[in-house]
Amino acid sequence: NAGVTQTPKFRILKIGQSMTLQCAQDMNHNYMYWYRQDPGMGLKLIYYSVGAGITDKGEVPNGYNVSRSTTEDFPLRLELAAPSQTSVYFCASSYWGQEKAFFGQGTRLTVV
Amino acid sequence: DAKTTQPPSMDCAEGRAANLPCNHSTISGNEYVYWYRQIHSQGPQYIIHGLKNNETNEMASLIITEDRKSSTLILPHATLRDTAVYYCIVKETSGSRLTFGEGTQLTVNP
Numbered sequence: 221n222a223g224v225t226q227t228p229k230f231r232i233l234k235i236g237q238s239m240t241l242q243c244a245q246d247m248n249h250n251y252m253y254w255y256r257q258d259p260g261m262g263l264k265l266i267y268y269s270v271g272a273g274i275t276d277k278g279e280v281p282n283g284y285n286v287s288r289s290t291t292e293d294f295p296l297r298l299e300l301a302a303p304s305q306t307s308v309y310f311c312a313s314s315y316w317g318q319e320k321a322f323f324g325q326g327t328r329l330t331v332v
Numbered sequence: 333d334a335k336t337t338q339p340p341s342m343d344c345a346e347g348r349a350a351n352l353p354c355n356h357s358t359i360s361g362n363e364y365v366y367w368y369r370q371i372h373s374q375g376p377q378y379i380i381h382g383l384k385n386n387e388t389n390e391m392a393s394l395i396i397t398e399d400r401k402s403s404t405l406i407l408p409h410a411t412l413r414d415t416a417v418y419y420c421i422v423k424e425t426s427g428s429r430l431t432f433g434e435g436t437q438l439t440v441n442p
Contacts, residue, residue, distance in 0.1 A: 224375075253430060262419070263376070263432040278429060310375050312430070321368075321430055323375030 222246050226311050226324035233301040233331045241296040241327050243311030251314045252294040253321070254278075254286065256307040263310065269294055301331045336420045341437040344414075350407040352436050354420030357401045362424055365396060367405045369416040370435070376419065379405065410440045 227242045245252065250271045255263040255278075265278030269288040283305060285297040294313075298305060308328050314321040337355040344350040356365065366381040380387055380394045382403075387394045393406040407414055419435040 255432070262417075262434045265429055265431050268429050276429075279431065308373075312375070314430070320378030320381075321376075323377070325375050326373070 224311055224313055224322050224324040226309075226327050228327060229325070230328045231330070233298075233329065235301060235303065235331060237301050238297070238299050239301065239329075241298075241309055241311075241329070243294045243296070243324060244292050245294075245311075245313040245322070246292065247313060247315070247322065248291060249313035249315050249322075250291070251316065251321075252288065253312040253314075254284070254294070254296045255310045255312065256280065256305075257310065257326075258307050266296065266309075298329075303331050305329065306331045336422055336433055338418075338420050338433065338436045340434065341439070343439050343441060344407075344410045346412060346440055346442050347409055350410040350414065350438055350440070352405040352407075352418050352420075352438060353402065354405070355402045356420070356422045359400050359422050363422045364424070365394065365400075365403045366421040366423065366430075367392070367394065368419045368421065368432075369414075370419070371413075371416040376432075379418075410438075412440050412442065414438065415440045 224245045253268045254266040257263045264280045267286040269275045275286050308326045310326050312321045312323045364381050367379040368376040370376045382394045396403045417435040419432050
């Protein structure tokens with residue numbers, strides 16, 4: 221099992237550009253999460269999903285969109301990148317929200 | 333989900349036990365205590381969780397007070413590789429989102 225895979229690992233965007241951060245898991249987990257982590261800070265929940273076709277906002281959803289068409293994939297979309305979205309983004313998954321969540325290695329995004 | 337309070341930083345000598353406290357005075361009866369850690373720049377890693385009984389696994393021990401208003405994560409023999417930010421989280425096992433606070437920066441010194 222690969223676990224939780226995030227792509228790309230690094231990306232530089234210009235202000236106003238758009239991009240999709242990819243997240244895939246091969247553990248058949250129902251729950252998936254997107255977090256952002258600014259330097260020296262804790263993780264903030266952006267969006268989460270409890271299953272295919274179901275998504276919900278977290279603490280900091282503005283400027284982002286998600287979709288969950290399959291159990292395996294949970295992409296995060298930035299439509300109009302802003303410098304405030306410069307951060308490290310982590311994707312995670314868990315089985316029915318129970319016990320442990322598995323995290324990807326992160327995507328480091330810089331918006332200039 | 334109940335809010336947690338952790339000290340921002342702690343130090344520990346290598347080989348000694350590291351005891352990380354967490355206060356969760358508003359915890360409800362169906363909420364569990366979870367611990368995760370994040371080694372620099374990596375994704376967080378699950379450590380342990382429990383409801384009211386003490387728990388132990390290969391990584392750590394979790395001690396929860398009888399009134400469940402606080403808990404302590406114990407790393408019995410800390411190594412330099414245990415230097416990380418440790419997060420205490422209180423949540424139900426299912427049906428609720430996983431949210432993180434600021435955590436405790438544990439530094440293990442040689």
